Amino acid sequence: MQVFKFGGASVKDANGVKNLAKVLQDVGYDNTLVVFSAMGKTTNAIELVIKNYFENKSELQSSIQDVKKYHNEILLDLxxxxxxxxFKKVASIFEDLDHFLSRNKSPDYNFVYDQTIGFGELTSTLIISEYLNSIGIQNNWLDVRNFIKTDSYYRRANVNWERTQIAIKENFDNKLLNITQGFLGSDANNFTTSLGREGSDYTAAIFAYCLNAQNVTIWKDVPGILNADPRYFENAQLLHSISYREAIELAFYGASVIHPKTLQPLQQKEIPLFVKSFLNPKDEGTKVVKDIRLSPNIPCYIVKKNQVLVSLSSLDFSYIVEENISEIFKLLHYYKMKVDVIQNSAISFSVCFENSYNNLEQLLQHLKAKFNVTSYENVSLYTVRHYNKQAITSIEKDKTLLLKQLTQETIQIVTK
Structure with a gap:
């Protein structure tokens, strides 16, 4: 059993879908599950639909029409x-979307987000499945929501492993080529949930764990795992091999090639992960396994944009101690802030986080009741694993440094 995952860039148009078919023919697809993301930038387009639903009803139908038109053009080419x-199947999916948006009564943005966002994955997998069948690659289309069961933490749901393993064991036929959606699950009430942006990698790992897969391959538009994102850093190099531990560290700090939760279930059962290029499927790419040395052993750079840095100090110059820190973290948890860096001294505490749920103003008002608060929005967090002097110099050049923190293996720098 092998598990493949293809992202949106691999199937952004008809030529991408045709290339995908060629990749499957070149590398083989016996006893294979393939997990797909939404096509191209569909997730971003549906996020605009959701935004218009709440904030700009006059543009709602226009934004929905853009999503329909994009997929219809791919259909006509295939x-x-x-x-x-x-054509009727895809039309039916969009009818379901229209129906939900017209009948929904819930004001909960996160609930509406999860009921809406998955239409991208449902559409992409239906189109791909039908196309593959039409050219002789017989496959079985699965609704992932019948297999991956979660809690109701909308937009970042947690997997119920017991229910998920039972669902996969009882309903999955591993003798077929199966095609399903990434990113999605369902809760106890059968409402759609999502695993977080870029969660399709995690979907592949969940299935691999439950199916005791031989390996997982993530197909990207890059040669494999690079030591830096080429969009932000020059001269990015391919990492030929990397350990689970190192990959988990990179993912935790924000490396975009692998979803942070993906590696944990794979590591537990020592299932090898390969990251390869769908443009050159015969190339070796990157191999992620247990206790392997980083090769080549070079600095690895990560940048996270649009972060928030908040610095706190006590109103009466008293120490920031365990009681204060505990209260701060309770608030960060309550307002759903994903913390990336913390730093504290005797009378100050700084934290850098993502404001994914747009709760920053409420959090700041809460904090200002007990602390002096300084906040910086739209900052960048740079992380370098296995840093050297040259790496630090290159990051700090021509930037305003707001925070700097070093450990033996890692340096983190927040800049404006």
Whole structure:
């Protein structure tokens, strides 16, 4: 059993879908599960739909129409016969979207987000499944929500492993080529949940764990895991091999190639992970396994944009002690802030985090009741694993430093 995952860039248009079919033919697809993301930038487009639903109803139908048009153009490029059943299937999916948005009564943004966002994955997998069948690659389309069971923490749901393993064991036929959606699950009430942005990698790992898969391959538009994101750093190099531990560290700090939760279930059962290029599927890419040395042994750079840095000090110059820190973290948890860096001294405490749920103003008002508060928005957090002097110099050049923290293996720098 092997598990493949293809991201949106691999199937952003009809040529991408055709290339995907070629990759499967080149590398083989016996006893294979393939997990797909939404096509291209569909998730961003549906996020605009959700934003318009809450904030700009006059643009709602226009934004929905853009999503429909994008997928219809791909359909017309893949299927010459417009009477093919796939056209009705895709139309039915968008009818479901329209129906939900017209009937929904919940004011909860996170709930509405999860009920809406998954239409991208449902559409992409239906189109791909039908296309593969049409060219002789027989496959079985699965609704992932029948298999991955979660709690109701919308937009970042936690997997119920017991229920998920039972669902997969009882309903999955591993003798077939199976195709399903990444990113999605369902809660105890069968409402759709999502595993967090870029959660399709995690989906692949969940299935691999439950199926005792031989390996997992994530297919990207890059040669494998690089030591830096080429969008932000020059001369990025391919890492040929990397340990689970090191990959988990990089993922935790924000490396975009692998979702932070992906590696944990794979490590538990020592399932190898490969990251390869869908443009050059025969190349070796990067191998992630247990207790392997980083090769080549070079600094690894990570940057996270649009962060928030908040610095606190006590109103009466008293020490920031365990009681204060505990209260701060309770508030960060309550307002759903994902913490990336903390630093404290006798009378101050600084924390850098993501404001994913747009709760920053409420958090700051709460903190100002007990602390002096200084906040910086839209800051950048740079992390370098296995740093050297040259790496630090390159990060600090021409930037305003707000926070700097070093450990034996890692340096983190927050800049404006």
């Amino acid at each position: 299927f010459e016969n417009t009477q093919h059943p796939i």
